[in-house]
Amino acid sequence: MPAREELIARAPEEHRARDIDLRMRTEVTEIDVPGQRVRWRELESGAEGWTGFDRLVIATGARPLRPPVPGVDAQGVFGVQTLEDGQALLDGLSGARGRRAVVVGAGYIGVEMAEALLKRGFEVTVVNRSEQPMSTLDPEMGRLVHRAMDGLGIRTVGSAEVTGFVADGDGRVRAVATEAAEYPADVVVLGVGVLPETSLAEAAGLPLGSSGGLLTDLAMRVRGQENVWAGGDCVEVLDLVSGRERYVPLGTHANKQGQVIGSNVGGDYATFPGVVGTAVSKVCDLEIARTGLRERDAREVGLRFVSVTVESTSRAGYYPGAAPMTVKMLAERRTGRLLGVQIVGREGAAKRVDVAAVALSARMSVEEVAALDLGYAPPFSPVWDPVLVAARKAVAAVRAAG
Structure with a gap:
């Protein structure tokens, strides 16, 4: 190591x-x-x-959120903000009395911690406030992540608010409590975000x-x-x-x-113009990517939009190793401007979001995205790349919406 x-x-x-x-x-x-x-x-x-x-x-960076509930300071409850936190967690894993781990939160940190614990031989439960993991995705895309995590042997509990951490007589955590149930834990990792x-x-x-x-x-x-x-x-x-x-x-x-x-x-000149909200993550062999706006984001700023979802593969379907991929795309209803893309799939899925990130930065329409001259060879993509397939479907949805 x-x-x-x-x-x-x-x-x-x-x-x-x-x-x-x-x-x-x-x-x-x-x-x-x-x-x-x-x-x-x-x-x-x-x-x-x-x-x-x-x-x-x-x-000054960010400070990790800690649920303001009883027992949050119990022995065996870990945050993962600094190198020291990471070392403390590793030490805690080696000294754990059992092999049951509970991760609180199912965002980027939560799902990555779930993978790390699973690979270390722990029985992993993820307790999440939202209905689906990865709230940076729309719910139906988060549902794909949920299904994949279940398939990996990670138990994911949604719509669950943590009410406390139950400790034994030695002050060591033994369970995570919600309003509905208690989940046994020999170690707890907090991944509920930062401020x-x-x-x-x-x-x-x-x-x-x-x-x-x-x-x-x-x-x-x-x-x-x-x-x-x-x-x-x-x-x-x-x-x-x-x-x-x-x-x-x-x-x-x-x-x-x-x-x-x-x-x-230092006296020179440079600018940081802004972001389009691009992020990628993974849990075991599942790749997760997003850029731009979710449906909720678009509604909050008053945008009228269409959304489409397509199923495709990472390579030509007949080529060995082709893996399934789901792409969701949002476009402004009146102009066809690309608003956001979400991708969930296996190997070769996540980095495709970079094409969408560039298109968002350039304020391209989905019609322009569909016409992009992307690289093609059977080991790398179908003839129509999944992002282009989604763009074509979004063009049709914009036209149908008038």
């Missing part, structure tokens, strides 16, 4: 070798924007002080959006501020499809935003 250190991109010593005054185990407790200074405290010594700044970058960590920014009077994330301009400068930038999981971003701000905490965005901020703080 690879060492944990292999996951660290740069050690503190490497930063210091580049003349960066990196202070580990030191937290900022206050931001004084008018005075251009921050108050800090060393966690181990308790020493405090102020440090001035010419330019400030806020990259932007913006308490410092809020106290400093900096602007926050509806999700609690910092609001920035295209240069990632905090709105209304000349010398303050922000990026990563603590900011909201512009959704290029809906035209609204939204919270999308993904590493791809954080990395790009970091480059933009670095360029601008």
